[in-house]
Amino acid sequence: MPQGFRLSFNGGPAARALRESAARGLFLAAEYVLGEADQVVPLDEAALQRSGTASVDAPSLTAMVSYDTPYAVRQHEQLDLRHAPGRTAKYLETPLNAARQEVAALIAAEIRRALR
Template identity: 45%
Template sequence: MAPIRAAAQRGLDDAAEVVKQESIERTPKETGELRNDCKTASGDLEAAVYYDLPYAARQHEEVGWHHEHGEAKFLENAVIAKRQEVGQVIAQAIREAL
């Protein structure tokens, strides 16, 4: 069972990277600081994509703000846009371990 768990974690790690890259593309860009702040964390069959800057959450939620490059809900929209690919990446990692 350990090889399957390890493969699932690798799949989650890879899937988090897929979401991270999509989110970076969607993140508003004025100075690039917010785009550079995107990170992933994982462990215990979980993975997360997050932004750590103090203004990241507000920037994400303010749908009324105009952005020349990027959009509000950049992380949420990235998850939605990549949901099928995320599932495929995780499934492929597990299949390879079987």
């Protein structure tokens, strides 16, 4: 005789856990990119480096890495400025592009933890 069963799935808590883990992963990834950018950000008195922040907007699952000084954009975009050895323009863009695999791995690891 066939045996029956009933399965109910409450997807709300699972979806919330996945979003929370994705937001955590995004924050870790943003912190990683910030650390990499801090290695090449132009230095004079280190005000630019100290202004770096990483944050996440959890509802939109958007991560942000920014530097907040009046000259941050100019230092990033103007390629003809002279910098100390090892420091460069595109101090945020270059590390972000170089860290794509690490960023994806950090986010994926947090999501995998939530699925356990």
